[in-house]
Amino acid sequence: MMKQEILPICIAGEWRVGGGERYATRYPATGEVVAELNAASLDDVEEAVQGAHRAFLTSGWPQRKPHERAAVLHRVADLIRARAEPLAQRQRLDNGKPISETRALVASAAGTFQFFAAACETLEETLTPARGDFLTMSVHEAMGVVAAITPWNSPIASEAQKLAPALAAGNAVVIKPAEITPLMALELAAICEEAGVPKGLISVLPGKGSVIGDAITKHPLVRRVSFTGGTTTGRHIAHIAADKMMPVSLELGGKSPTMVFEDADLDHAVNGVLYGIFSSSGESCIAGSRLFVARSLYEPFMDRLAEGAARLRVGDPADERTQMGPLISDRHRDSIESYVALGVSEGGQLRTGGIRPAVAGCENGYFYTPTIIEGLDNSARVCQEEIFGPVLVAMAFDDEDDLIAQANDSVYALAAGVWTRDYKRAWRFARAVQAGNVWINTYKQFSISTPFGGWRDSGLGREKGRLGILQYMEQKSVYWGMHEQPLPWAN
Secondary structure (H helix, E strand, O other): OOOOOEEOEEEOOEEEOOOOOEEEEEOOOOOOEEEEEEOOOHHHHHHHHHHHHHHHHHOOOOOOOHHHHHHHHHHHHHHHHHOHHHHHHHHHHHHOOOHHHHHHHHHHHHHHHHHHHHHHHHOOOEEEOOOOOEEEEEEEEEOOEEEEEOOOOOHHHHHHHHHHHHHHOOOEEEEEOOOOOOHHHHHHHHHHHHHOOOOOOEEEOOOOHHHHHHHHHHOOOEEEEEEEOOHHHHHHHHHHHHHHOOOEEEEOOOOOEEEEOOOOOHHHHHHHHHHHHHHHHHOOOOOOOEEEEEHHHHHHHHHHHHHHHHHOOEOOOOOOOOOEOOOOOHHHHHHHHHHHHHHHHOOOEEEEOOOOOOOOOOOOOOOOOOEEEEOOOOOOHHHHOOOOOOEEEEEEEOOHHHHHHHHOOOOEEOEEEEEOOOHHHHHHHHHHOOOOEEEEOOOOOOOOOOOEOOEEOOEEOOEOOHHHHHHHEEEEEEEEEOOOOOOHHHO
């Protein structure tokens, strides 16, 4: 058994045991307890938000010059890099991702703080064209207390993508991590304090989203919510925000199409499709979970794809060679298995996968093999509903017009992939597909400098990008009179 810890949580800069119920976090590879902590209580929410508001008003953080806030964010990035390996190992225990992936996520978090430090220091206000005897300008100011509600699939990276721009903008931040993966948010808050973020400006409140997340979202002092998670919860948050007249950004679910044309580079396409759906064990909002292959290429492509999927190394996340670790929980694996059974009941056939593999040393882990289902059309439930696991549904297509209609036939519109050597076709489909993010001859590549988000049931708003800071600021227009004479109306 692992050594168990009783973790304090961060409430307005005070590290103490939460006021809610005790619960344990478990390592998905073995089911062993990693840490124990008390969830936040509703009183803790009130204390955290009030403390954040007080820190926003009194700490001087929003009044610091941009380069001064940027210096602190650079120190956060440096501290993350200095502790990269312990953080990566901690993340591995937090949600079971392979160590190679958690190292990349930690590096991403450091890069996010570095990027928004630079963006903060160089963000320019706008002197707008005058339309009279006055000088006009557009300025941006911090909002106050903002909330970051983060998912369990990529904790430290997701939290950095919300925390860094919110701090760069001058705000106080209340983080509500996923109940089952609170460890990295707590680590990040401690690093931020060490780097010089004023005490009280950050709180981390683990607990159930339906209780703690709801209370944070509804609090009158919370001026903005940035949420990453399921569409049902996102819609609930949007309703609350509408009642409060509060802006939100919602990064929600996906059922992303990947389209492979007859002229695609097969080596690139096979590897790209495998990576797009099976990396992170498919627990990714942008997973390429619907595959459309030109009929003339379908059988040879699927042969290679199934062989590649069967070769993927599913195993111990601590092993450097592992490509797929466990799923987040036994309950989630049950859900994925039920979707595979549904697909078969709808008339689908398993090309590969669909089993719980035996993993030496991790017999109690929540593992599942890469699974490919074929023989269905795009109207099947497994083609329309987000499974959030290593399950790919493959279909052949004959006609480009029908292909784009099928690709767009979804309530989701988060991501898409196009594989072709024809650059004109690639551009045509990149523009025709309805998605917030499109990859051409690659997949699941990211840049913190490029905005990210979805359409329709995949969400509202954008994260990342140089202007991502402005999502956490209020815009103000200033008119500066230059009249030689008093305004004539009152004469």
